[in-house]
Amino acid sequence: MKRLIAGAAMALAGLTGAAMAEEYPERPLMMMVSYGAGGATDFQARIVTMTAGNEDALGMPIAIINKPGAGGRVGWNWFATQADPDGYTLAAYNVPHFIAQSIKGGVEYSADSFEPIANWGADPAVFVVGADSEFNSMEDVVAFAKENPGKLTVSGAGLFVGHHIAALQIDKAAGTKMAYIPTKGGGAAAMKAVIAGEVMGGINNLSDAFRAQEAGNVKILGVADLERNAFLPDVPTMMEQGLDVDNSSVNFRGVMVPKGTPPEVIEKLAATVPEMFANSRVAKKMEAGGSPMHIMTRDEVIEMWAQRQQTLNELLAGL
Amino acid sequence: MEFIYYFGEVFTPLSFMLLLGGTIGGLILGATPGLSPTMAVALLIPFTFQLEAAQGLILLGAAYTSTVAGGAVSAILLKIPGAPANIATTLDGHTMAKQGQGARALQLSFLASAVGGIFGVLLLIFLTPVLAQWALAFGPSHLFWLAILGVTVIGTLDSASVVKGLLSGCIGLWLATIGFDDIMGAQRFIFHPALGGGINIIAALIGLFAIPQVLTMFAKGRHNTGAEVIEVQRHSIMAAFKELFSRTRALSIGTLTGSIIGLIPGVGGQIAGLVAYDQTKKFSAEKDKFGTGHSEGVIAAESANNAMVGPSLVPLLTLSIPGSPTAAVLLGGLLIHGIFPGSDLFDNHPDVAWTFINSMLIGQVLMCIFGLYVAGLAARVAQVPQSVMAAIVLALSVFGAYSVQGSMGDVYVMACLGIGMFFLERFGFSAAPLVLGLILGPIAEANFIQGGMIADATVGKASYFMTGGLNLFLIAVVLASIAYSVWMELRSRRYTTKEEAQA
DSSP: OHHHHHHHHHHHHHHHHHHHHHHOOOSOEEEEESSOTTSHHHHHHHHHTTTTTSTTTTSSOEEEEEOOOGGGHHHHHHHHHTSOOSSSEEEEEEETHHHHHHHHOSSSOOGGGEEEEEEEEEEOEEEEEETTOSOOSHHHHHHHHHHSTTTOEEEESSTTSHHHHHHHHHHHHHTOOOEEEEOTTHHHHHHHHHHTTSSSEEEEEHHHHHHHHHTTSEEEEEEOSSSOBTTBTTSOBTGGGTOOOOSTTOEEEEEEEETTOOHHHHHHHHHHHHHHHTOHHHHHHHHHTTOOEEEEOHHHHHHHHHHHHHHHHHHHHTO | OGGGGGHHHHTSHHHHHHHHHHHHHHHHHHHSTTOOHHHHHHHHHHHHTTSOHHHHHHHHHHHHHHHHHHHHHHHHHTSOOSSGGGHHHHHHHHHHHHTTOHHHHHHHHHHHHHHHHHHHHHHHHHHHHHHHHHHHHOOHHHHHHHHHHHHHHHTTSSOSOHHHHHHHHHHHHHHHHOEEOTTTOOEESOOSGGGTTOOOHHHHHHHHHHHHHHHHHHHHOSTTTTTTOOOOOOOOHHHHHHHHHHOHHHHHHHHHHHHHHHTSTTTHHHHHHHHHHHHHHHHOTTGGGTTSSOHHHHHHHHHHHHHTHHHHTHHHHHHSOOOSHHHHHHHHHHHTTTOOTTHHHHHHOHHHHHHHHHHHHHHHHHHHHHHHHHHHHHGGGGGSOHHHHHHHHHHHHHHHHHHHHTOHHHHHHHHHHHHHHHHHHHTTOOHHHHHHHHHHHHHHHHHHHHHHHHHHHTTOHHHHHHOSHHHHHHHHHHHHHHHHHHHHHHHHHHHHHHHHHHO
């Protein structure tokens, strides 16, 4: 008798599980963005989720809510500790930011607290100097930094974000020591410091630097990525200029869910979300905004997270 | 004069409908506690996905101008400043409303907003290239001195005694250190996860201004309801016009301060109103009346915070750098249509650029007309019995604090600060200096650290912060401001001791 009941219960559980995956999602979803409204992550999150309500995507809209503060820590802390793992609460991730923060400590999450779903964008860090700067290549920059240790001021959006990691990697590759100046107010404030000549150079997002170069305010000297970028076909990568800098500082943006979300929900999301990102309307809007897209599936993201964890552990160990 | 060619665009049926909708919607959103202009514009961005670029920006531009002005409504009637820009408006505006002069205060605030706002947009139209250079001139050392200049204002702002003003300013400075430090990544005073992101400024504003008055209303109890039903005086719009233009000093100080400060990236919008209020008070012949429902206070604060709207967009439109959170949201609105601010905008999309700027100009006028229309009706809020009013303000405060980031943590922060402020007020402290400390602390600190790091790598701290024309000028103004406060304090002390001696 006991066995019968257990069997029935198991069958029932199996049934509801299957039914849940089939019906999911039956109400609108929510996606938490841990940066303020209007920032690059928020802006892109709104574009890539705008077709979620289509029949060929999730069939339900995704609403964006912002929980900004402390460089993203507030939002991700909330997501790791308080978000319901029911499949209706998603979040945007920024790699390497959250991984670097978890290595430096003081937060309640690590890469193990989350389950990636898919990646939508990759915004590499680039090295920019003012339009009238005497530097014309990374070689000039490194030569100056070698002659004047600690004197080359370089702005970036904060500590332990992609910009900072790119600066650390350049230092490591060239054997230099630049004075990295973290700014409050994100990439925009760091870019302003470069344009106004407060600092000699800066590390910034490719998308923002591309705009500033179009406006004639800055020169872009190098891209911290494995390949040249479609937006900037003439700008060489760091590697081409003899600096051993890989894509660890590239700002990857994508969607994740909290650990403990039912596997069938994760499966369904992992299958649908990349398709949703690939929608041509999304691609058009993203390109118009100067935001580089890079769609990756769940398996690719899991691998990428693991790689980052390892590189960042090594890079940040000495700090 | 290029902008005149594009006025036609604003008056096509669809564009004008959007302009009207944006203005009215913006006024309502702006008057809702907790919905700052930045949030309101961000909420409207998805609607612009379906529109042409120029039309989308008309909607956003109109909403931006009118939310800033709409914030005055809750500041005056409920003493809930919707955004930092409206703090100074509460000081005299709410007192006027309590005296039954809510209609007059609202009319003056909308008229002053329109005058300031139109001046600011005209600056944007005619002087953009010059102003762009000015916006870039402020580096970390200058912003640091500017924040210190703001700190010197703390002692004299809305406080019976300089010492108490300074003390509450210090509390504000301490509160500002809570949370993760953005530059060094250090954690300070985080005893509860809700404090991880620091004290949210809008939640703090609501708590500090609205909660103490709610508690005061409850503390009075039921027995004297009805005894003090306020007679709401009608006030003609013509009289408001006349009054506004007889207060030219307040109007011009407000407008100029707002335009100049609004231009500085990262600082402007938050303190424009308070600095203009303080300057007007210092230059006014009737200093003692400030804080007791004096119209100059409302005029200065509101003309300043709307004058800031136009210039605050200069760094965005010319250099593609968003200088304020709202500008960052507008940048998103431009990018979504594939338009890059900067030379690209004015060279290749002049129709979009000028239509947007024109819409802000017309938006100011429309905002003023609608504002004046509702002023008389809205002022009747003061007739609501106190016990009911207390409940309404409390509900709006909780709603407002929650809606900032959809987080209960902000509600707790609001409640704690509000209860604390209730007791502080009993001892003669006031909220305005505290808030100023809360706003200026991070600006001063971040720029000092950042400037210090640059200085260490280059010329050394002393010469980085102490040399250069702009630094010296700002230091001189700081010293003058301190000297003036000391002189005023000494003078008033001499008078009071004399009077006491005679009595």
